[in-house]
Amino acid sequence: MNKTMKLLMVLFIAFGISACSNKKETTQPVDTDTETTPVVDTTPVNNGPICCNPADLENGESLLSKRVIYFDYDQATINSEYRELIALHARYLSENPGARMTLEGHADERGSREYNLALGEKRGQAVANLMQAQGAGSNQINVVSYGEERPEATCSNDSCWSQNRRAVVVYTAVQ
Known part of the structure; x- marks a missing residue:
């Protein structure tokens, strides 16, 4: 019985080694046609809104002038309708390293003072994390x-409570 166990172990190890070393190599055919012209895609790339002029912060027609992100009741999840706005502010910050902002988190009057302070913090942090x-x-x-x-x-x-559930972007240094 001892010899049988040793034989099984040797076979098991040999099988394991042969299974691991069995790699198939594939080769790609070499293109020998040297007279082909490269294809260049001339489709314009749309990287979102043109960014980022500091004057747009005050231009009411610019998305960059929008500074309030609203939240659902008892939530710190950013709604999809604000993602483009947040992305544009993030892009402004990345293109203007001297710019600084404060994100003010707010809550409605329902809940304890401590709970609402924590919820306001979560809302501001959610926006900050997405911008980063x-x-x-x-x-x-x-x-x-x-x-x-x-x-x-x-x-x-x-109606009033929904206006108070927000994060507000306040620029403290523009560039």
């Missing part, structure tokens, strides 16, 4: 939370 993923420098963005302390609208209904 798109090229903005972490040293260019400061996040601060005001929770429910600085409401945009002061009435107590869903």
